[in-house]
Each structure stands twice: as structure tokens, then as C-alpha cells.
Amino acid sequence: MSDFDYDLFVIGGGSGGVRAARVAAGEAGAKVALAEEDRYGGTCVIRGCVPKKLMVFASEYAPMMDDAAAYGWTVHAGGFDWQKFHGQLVDELDRLEGIYRRLLAGSGVETFDARAKLVDAHTVELSTGERRTAKHILLAMGGRPVKPGIPGEEHAITSNEIFHLPELPKSILIVGGGYIACEFAGVMNGLGVKTTQYYRGAQILRGFDEEARGLVSEEMIQNGVELHLGTNVIEMEKTETGIHVKATNGDKRDFDVVMFATGRHPNTEDMGLEEVGVKLGRKGEVLVDDYGQTSVPSIYAVGDVTDRVNLTPVAIREGMAFVETVFKGNPTKADHELIPTAIFTQPEMGTVGLSEEEARDKGPIEVYSTSFRPMQTLFAGREARVMMKLIVCADTRRVLGCHIVAPGAGEMIQLAGIAIKMGATKEDFDRTVAVHPTMSEEIVTMKSPVRTA
The missing domain is CATH 3.50.50.60 (FAD/NAD(P)-binding domain)
Structure with a gap:
């Protein structure tokens, strides 16, 4: 019998914490508990990526209406109904939170709807007054938006x-x-x-x-x-x-x-972290090594609370690496290199690898770039422009960075990210036949650099 109540206690029910808890319990057979003081799903599901993307979708219909008319459709557009949309948004977030709770229960994770703070290297105290012990504790409390300190x-x-x-x-x-x-x-x-x-x-x-x-x-x-x-x-x-x-x-x-x-700050205030010896950085972030281990050997951290790469898929990867390292005996570092990212501005931006400015400082480069009016909106009479850009190492010919500004850039950069992660060269891109007529074909048809540095 273990001397502890659990093999693992996770603080935080966001993407990173939930994935680590599920995999540790379901695949590694660990006895796991998780505490979450707010809603399950964390920033991404409840107040981040998911509701934001749904709002982005809703907001993109206005120019579509104009385009439809330009393409010959008779459009009867009413105004946007915020109440109707918001009702559906709330229902969707409730549905997703329910899925998170069911996934945890199905993996055998015991959950506490309570705030947890550290008492010592192996003990947490819940806001209900209960105390629980665990061989390992995983900090996955995420972050929160902060205001800058302006009067009013x-x-x-x-x-x-x-x-x-x-x-x-x-x-x-x-x-x-x-x-x-x-x-x-x-x-x-x-x-x-x-x-x-x-x-x-x-x-x-x-x-x-x-x-x-x-x-x-x-x-x-x-x-x-x-x-x-x-x-x-x-x-x-x-x-x-x-x-x-x-x-x-x-x-x-x-x-x-x-x-x-x-800006956002890690949720580390009033958690008892420094009192038990967990070292924090300047913004209150939990300092960890390459394996997610803090200055206290039994305590690990993943996700935004470490303020490394604050992206949902990265938190999930870090959670998986933690389980591999601690529960499967396979020391694994989370890979933070060449992470493809989408920014859902209008137009969208997709990016992977180095910017032109970063690459220039590392050695000689070639820059391939094109900007144009895409066929769909050009036909509708809109002035909208898109951009495709590759940064290439002049010596190795490897593509160091890809930057796309265009509708659907997030979808494109995911696939470009695979090639760049594999070490594709500019000649690999050149050898790839273009998919015509698409915007993304420009990524493989840029033959001459626009500048070198």
C-alpha cells in the first residue's frame, strides 16, 4: 500500500491538467485526483480558443453577405442577433464542459470542485477544508488576463x-x-x-x-x-x-x-507555492526544467502556469510528456521547436518557424514573398490582399519559416508545419506540384527570392 492517498494530484482542470490526469489514470494505471475551482475545460474551452473561434465565425458572415450579392445572389440580410448567438454559445460551452467531466470520470480520476493549495511537497488543502496527499503533484492552474493599472x-x-x-x-x-x-x-x-x-x-x-x-x-x-x-x-x-x-x-x-x-499572468497567487519551496519567476510563473519538474522534486507543472509557450496543444503535449516521464519510466521533454500557430485576426495569420528578422540574425537567408488579391474576393470587387512568405537558409536551403496572411491561413500552416518540421528545403517546396486554382499554390510557385540578407 502507498503511504499517499493518490499517486498523482492535479491542480487545474484545463487542457493540460485534464490530459495528464486522464492518461496517468487510464494508461498508466495511477490513482489520480484533480481539483478545479471554476469550470472544467480551462481557458481554452470556457473563455479562450473555442468561444473566440465561434465568435470569429459569427463575425465573418457580414462580408460574406456582400460577396454573395456580388456573385449574383439575392441576399435578404437581417441584423445580427447577439442573444440568439450567445444562447447557443453558452449551450456549446456547457456541452464541452460535460465532455471533460465525463472523460475524467471514465478514466477513473476522482474530481473535486474546489480550490486547492499546497501545504507541503506531498499535501494539498482544498477550499472545503479537506487535505489530500499524493506522491506527485502537477500544477496546471493556467493564467488569467490582467489590467495594466490605469485610473478607472x-x-x-x-x-x-x-x-x-x-x-x-x-x-x-x-x-x-x-x-x-x-x-x-x-x-x-x-x-x-x-x-x-x-x-x-x-x-x-x-x-x-x-x-x-x-x-x-x-x-x-x-x-x-x-x-x-x-x-x-x-x-x-x-x-x-x-x-x-x-x-x-x-x-x-x-x-x-x-x-x-x-497581458496575462500565471495563476500562482495564494497557492502556497513559495512556502513549500517552488521557485517562481518575475511574472509569478512556475520555473521548471525540460521535463516540467519544479525546484521541489515531487511537484511538476505544465501549461500557461509555466509561461513558456502559452498554447493549448503545447499544454497537452507537456501533460503527455509528464506522464511518460513520471509514470511510464520514459523521460520525455516536451518539444517546443517549430510550433505552427494561427492568429484568428481578419485576415488570419498562420506562422511556423523564424520571422525574417529572427532568421537574419542567425546567418545568410533568402526571402521569398508574394502578396496578391485572391480570386474569390477580387471577383466580388473587394480590395483584400493576402500574403505568402518563406524564409530560407542560404547555406542549407532549409525552410526556416513560413508566414501566411489569408483566409484559412490556420488550416494552411498546419500542413506547411509538417514539411518544415521534417526539415524540408526550398527545392522540396519547388518540386511539389501546385494545387490550382488556390491561394496556397503560391507557396510552391515562388521561384526567385525578393531579397537576401
Whole structure:
């Protein structure tokens, strides 16, 4: 008999924690418990990727209506019904949460709907007052949006609340320039809300390829988003007419809703982590080695709480690697190299590997890039542009990066990501026959570099 109540206690019922718990119990035969203080499914399912993508889908129908008319259809478009959509959204999130709960139960994982914090290296205390012991503890509490500390910010919402607005506002200010801010600017604009975005930096989507982010920025403005770069909120106050905002660019305006998308912090506060010896980083992130192990040998961490690569599929991979390492005797590092990513801006961006700027610093490169008006929207008279771009190592000919800005870029980059992960060269791309007529054929028909560096 074990000296502990469980082989594994998981804190957090998001994608990473649930996958680790299920696999440890179902495949490795471990005795597992999991505690979640909020809803099962975590950020991604409840207040992130899933509801966001459904809102993106909803917001993309407005330009489709215009295109349909240009293609000869008689379109009888009514207005967007937020209440109808939101009701279906809530039902879908409830359905998905139910699936997560059933998957855990089916794997034999005991669940606690309670907050858990650490007492020592092998003990957790639940908000119900109970204590449980485990040979291993996995921290998978994820992260949360944070506001930047501006006077009056209590009147603003974050991405957590945007999914559950009681009604669709007439105007919204979105503060921030990362992918969450830009995605919701596109969504709200597409749903017919007068959308303004402030970002303090010189260009949105910092860290991504400059040419790609430049095109996304231009297209967002073309689509109707009022984007102010080099601009931040000084202060805001609630008035009879909405939320009055003073900005660094001299603007003094009222908005129905203000949303901050100005960063996320790991959920490590008041968890007892430092008291038991778990080392944290500057933002409160749990510091781990390549195998997800913290400074306390019995305690591991996966997902956004480690603030490494904050993506759902990465958290799931880290959870699987943890189970391989700890319960299957097969030490496994989660692979964080060449991760394909989609940003559901309008237009979408898909990216894998190095940006042109990053690659330039590592050695000689060739840049292959093309931007054009795609056939579907060109026919409908829209000015929308797309971009395909490859970054190639001049010495090895390997494709170091691929960047796509286009409708469906997320779908395209998943497949391009396989080739690049396998080490494909530019000549491998050249040898591949184009699928015609598609946008993506341009990825294999770019014959001459536009520049070298």
C-alpha cells in the first residue's frame, strides 16, 4: 500500500491538467485526483480558443453577405442577433464542459470542485477544508488576463467577460496589440460594433514577422477598425453616456465598453507555492526544467502556469510528456521547436518557424514573398490582399519559416508545419506540384527570392 492517498494530484482542470490526469489514470494505471475551482475545460474551452473561434465565425458572415450579392445572389440580410448567438454559445460551452467531466470520470480520476493549495511537497488543502496527499503533484492552474493599472480600469472588461456581454455594444475600445486584442477587434468590427483599438507600440502583433503583421494591420484598418498605434489610455471614468476615456494621443471619447487585452499572468497567487519551496519567476510563473519538474522534486507543472509557450496543444503535449516521464519510466521533454500557430485576426495569420528578422540574425537567408488579391474576393470587387512568405537558409536551403496572411491561413500552416518540421528545403517546396486554382499554390510557385540578407 502507498503511504499517499493518490499517486498523482492535479491542480487545474484545463487542457493540460485534464490530459495528464486522464492518461496517468487510464494508461498508466495511477490513482489520480484533480481539483478545479471554476469550470472544467480551462481557458481554452470556457473563455479562450473555442468561444473566440465561434465568435470569429459569427463575425465573418457580414462580408460574406456582400460577396454573395456580388456573385449574383439575392441576399435578404437581417441584423445580427447577439442573444440568439450567445444562447447557443453558452449551450456549446456547457456541452464541452460535460465532455471533460465525463472523460475524467471514465478514466477513473476522482474530481473535486474546489480550490486547492499546497501545504507541503506531498499535501494539498482544498477550499472545503479537506487535505489530500499524493506522491506527485502537477500544477496546471493556467493564467488569467490582467489590467495594466490605469485610473478607472475597474470600469473595463477583459477577454474573460467579452463572451458574456448582456447585449452587443454600439461602440468598443480595445486596448492592446497582441493576438487577443487584434482577434477581438476583428470580431467586434465584424459584428457591426464601432471598434477602436489603442496600442502603445509602433505596430501590432509584436514578435511576429514584420511584413506579415504590417499586412494584418493594413487590412484591419481597411475593414473598418479604427487603429491608433503609439497610443495608450491615461485614465477613464464612468459617465451617463458610457465610459469616458482620455488617451495619450489627445483623444477624449466615450465608449459603451472598454476591453483590456494587455497581458496575462500565471495563476500562482495564494497557492502556497513559495512556502513549500517552488521557485517562481518575475511574472509569478512556475520555473521548471525540460521535463516540467519544479525546484521541489515531487511537484511538476505544465501549461500557461509555466509561461513558456502559452498554447493549448503545447499544454497537452507537456501533460503527455509528464506522464511518460513520471509514470511510464520514459523521460520525455516536451518539444517546443517549430510550433505552427494561427492568429484568428481578419485576415488570419498562420506562422511556423523564424520571422525574417529572427532568421537574419542567425546567418545568410533568402526571402521569398508574394502578396496578391485572391480570386474569390477580387471577383466580388473587394480590395483584400493576402500574403505568402518563406524564409530560407542560404547555406542549407532549409525552410526556416513560413508566414501566411489569408483566409484559412490556420488550416494552411498546419500542413506547411509538417514539411518544415521534417526539415524540408526550398527545392522540396519547388518540386511539389501546385494545387490550382488556390491561394496556397503560391507557396510552391515562388521561384526567385525578393531579397537576401
